[in-house]
Amino acid sequence: MVTYVCIGIVFLFASIRIALYxxxxxxxxxxxxxxxxxxxxxxxARRDSR
Amino acid sequence: xxxxxxxxxxPFERPEYAYEKLRRCRGCAAYTVLQEKECPSCHKHKLIxxxxxxxxxxxxxxxxxxxxVLVLGVAAVYFAGxxxxxxxxxxxxxxxxxxxxxxxxxxxxxxxxxxRLGQMLEREGDRIVHGLMEDREDAIEVFRSGDKPRTYxxxxxIGYLMRTDPIKMEQVLLLQTFILRKDMDLMLEPLxxxxxxxxxxxxxxxxxxxxxxxxxxxxxxxxxxxxxxFRRMEGGEDILALVAAAAVRRSRYVKLYPHLLMRYAHRLPxxxxxxxxxxxxxxxxxYRDELVTxxxxxxxxxxxx
Ligand SMILES: [Zn+2]
Numbered sequence: 350m351v352t353y354v355c356i357g358i359v360f361l362f363a364s365i366r367i368a369l370y371x372x373x374x375x376x377x378x379x380x381x382x383x384x385x386x387x388x389x390x391x392x393x394a395r396r397d398s399r
Numbered sequence: 400x401x402x403x404x405x406x407x408x409x410p411f412e413r414p415e416y417a418y419e420k421l422r423r424c425r426g427c428a429a430y431t432v433l434q435e436k437e438c439p440s441c442h443k444h445k446l447i448x449x450x451x452x453x454x455x456x457x458x459x460x461x462x463x464x465x466x467x468v469l470v471l472g473v474a475a476v477y478f479a480g481x482x483x484x485x486x487x488x489x490x491x492x493x494x495x496x497x498x499x500x501x502x503x504x505x506x507x508x509x510x511x512x513x514x515r516l517g518q519m520l521e522r523e524g525d526r527i528v529h530g531l532m533e534d535r536e537d538a539i540e541v542f543r544s545g546d547k548p549r550t551y552x553x554x555x556x557i558g559y560l561m562r563t564d565p566i567k568m569e570q571v572l573l574l575q576t577f578i579l580r581k582d583m584d585l586m587l588e589p590l591x592x593x594x595x596x597x598x599x600x601x602x603x604x605x606x607x608x609x610x611x612x613x614x615x616x617x618x619x620x621x622x623x624x625x626x627x628x629f630r631r632m633e634g635g636e637d638i639l640a641l642v643a644a645a646a647v648r649r650s651r652y653v654k655l656y657p658h659l660l661m662r663y664a665h666r667l668p669x670x671x672x673x674x675x676x677x678x679x680x681x682x683x684x685x686y687r688d689e690l691v692t693x694x695x696x697x698x699x700x701x702x703x704x
Contacts (some may be wrong), residue, residue, distance in 0.1 A: 352489050352686065354474070356492040367500060377510040377511075383418055384416045384418055387421075389482055391561050
């Protein structure tokens with residue numbers, strides 16, 4: 350009985366993680382966007398510090 | 400005018416993406432863009448590129464997931480006891496789940512790395528800003544010690560990310576104390592400021608003389624916007640003529656900046672003017688009428704035999 354439960358959890362866990370990977374892959378930022386994020390952070394800092 | 404000094408500048412490494420310049424300390428989580436070996440804040444040799452940190456974080460969480468599957472799989476096998484079919488099910492199921500997960504993880508590693516990178520930028524923005532400020536303090540320190548080339552190299556790294564006028568101005572001021580050469584790794588567009596600056600104007604003139612390929616749209620636009628300021632400064636007309644000479648290297652620029660060329664056609668060196676003349680003579684209809692007229696006029700006046 351415990352074996353069934355364990356195997357069940359294994360598959361549930363693995364499939365949730367796999368599904369999450371695919372969902373997140375769609376929302377992965379492009380390198381260009383990340384670069385822009387960085388520039389934005391630094392620009393805001395400049396405004397705050399003055 | 401101060402005397403200029405001959406200097407040796409290291410070439411600047413241009414990354415594909417700006418964040419590749421950032422490095423993070425594994426010891427104290429400080430950020431830096433300076434290409435030093437040891438961390439500027441804790442002095443340990445633990446600086447690694449931001450992407451490597453993101454990659455190892457992505458890998459770590461994947462290892463954790465695999466560990467969960469493995470532990471549960473082992474438990475399933477353990478509790479199956481002597482029951483052979485159940486044992487086979489537990490073993491087969493566990494291995495199948497592990498292999499499936501592993502394959503997906505391998506395929507998703509690049510995306511996961513980018514995602515982690517994004518998270519780090521968002522969560523550690525303050526640290527990054529702080530790190531760059533510290534880098535700038537270090538640059539000022541080096542300047543006080545008298546090493547101007549090194550100061551410039553440091554500011555160049557900082558300025559590549561932090562595109563603020565003060566940092567641009569400091570770089571231009573330092574560059575103006577150096578004897579610039581054709582073979583130097585110089586830059587121009589990242590130094591263009593939001594306002595007119597005499598030293599920048601002089602620097603544009605030097606670049607137009609030494610490395611005219613660096614003069615592109617943004618610089619032409621800067622020059623056009625502040626043309627009257629250029630004219631008012633000492634030697635400003637010469638700079639404008641040099642910039643006009645740089646524009647002649649492409650027919651596209653001739654088309655885009657007819658006013659600049661019109662006003663300085665008569666001051667272009669002969670080879671530059673003849674190039675302009677040939678570009679226009681080839682397809683006069685493609686260019687502004689006034690520019691065509693002026694070019695022909697200068698040609699007649701100065702070069703027609
Ligand atoms: Zn450190």
